[in-house]
Amino acid sequence: EPEVTQTPSHQVTQMGQEVILRCVPISNHLYFYWYRQILGQKVEFLVSFYNNEISEKSEIFDDQFSVERPDGSNFTLKIRSTKLEDSAMYFCASSGLKGGTGNEQFFGPGTRLTVL
Amino acid sequence: GIQVEQSPPDLILQEGANSTLRCNFSDSVNNLQWFHQNPWGQLINLFYIPSGTKQNGRLSATTVATERYSLLYISSSQTTDSGVYFCAVAYTGGFKTIFGAGTRLFVKA
Numbered sequence: 001e002p003e004v005t006q007t008p009s010h011q012v013t014q015m016g017q018e019v020i021l022r023c024v025p026i027s028n029h030l031y032f033y034w035y036r037q038i039l040g041q042k043v044e045f046l047v048s049f050y051n052n053e054i055s056e057k058s059e060i061f062d063d064q065f066s067v068e069r070p071d072g073s074n075f076t077l078k079i080r081s082t083k084l085e086d087s088a089m090y091f092c093a094s095s096g097l098k099g100g101t102g103n104e105q106f107f108g109p110g111t112r113l114t115v116l
Numbered sequence: 117g118i119q120v121e122q123s124p125p126d127l128i129l130q131e132g133a134n135s136t137l138r139c140n141f142s143d144s145v146n147n148l149q150w151f152h153q154n155p156w157g158q159l160i161n162l163f164y165i166p167s168g169t170k171q172n173g174r175l176s177a178t179t180v181a182t183e184r185y186s187l188l189y190i191s192s193s194q195t196t197d198s199g200v201y202f203c204a205v206a207y208t209g210g211f212k213t214i215f216g217a218g219t220r221l222f223v224k225a
Contacts, residue, residue, distance in 0.1 A: 031211070033211075033213070035213075035215075037157075041217075042202070042215045042216065042217045042218060043159070043202060043204070043215040044215070045212050045213050045214065045215075048211035048212070050211075055211045056210060056211040056212050058212065089157055091159065103147070103164075104149060104161065104164035105147075105149065105204075105213065106161060107151075107158075107159040107161070109157075109158050110157055110158070110159075112157075
């Protein structure tokens with residue numbers, strides 16, 4: 001069964017460093033998403049991506065964040081200068097059709113980011 | 117924006133008991149999903165159910181879109197059902213998916 005994969009599973013970084021989180025969405029999906037979950041809290045939407053551009057982003061997704069689909073399979077989230085409060089689990093998701101129009105999103109296992 | 121409220125926030129069950137989890141949302145949605153977050157943090161898809169009723173084994177879900185709520189039923193609960201159950205919705209015409217705060221379930225043996 002196709003699944004979303006994410007690497008690394010856990011990343012530890014120093015405050016101020018850049019990190020890149022990687023995702024391989026399900027191969028025939030068209031819409032890609034990043035979410036984060038601070039420990040013990042709910043899952044928060046960061047950004048959606050379609051047709052090589054951002055389709056929607058939340059207020060959390062400021063200039064420190066960027067997304068890219070560098071080739072036909074990978075989808076990345078970059079945090080330029082990490083802060084302590086960026087420590088969280090980051091989930092990638094993909095869906096076949098537009099999320100709001102109605103299609104099931106499938107989530108990867110997450111990358112736990114720890115900023116020291 | 118859309119508000120998503122889940123109840124109860126916490127639930128403790130004896131193994132074998134049944135339970136109903138509720139998700140209320142404040143606006144029209146085209147996408148509603150239920151997830152189980154297991155102790156390892158993985159989000160497991162349970163149901164994609166913007167409307168109607170679905171069943172999968174001991175779990176079933178019903179969404180009444182016109183009244184803006186969804187229910188998740190767990191029957192004959194097992195210890196492996198423990199974890200956090202999230203409801204997530206996307207509003208009509210949008211991409212942003214809003215998660216509720218979750219219901220934390222603990223099933224005692």
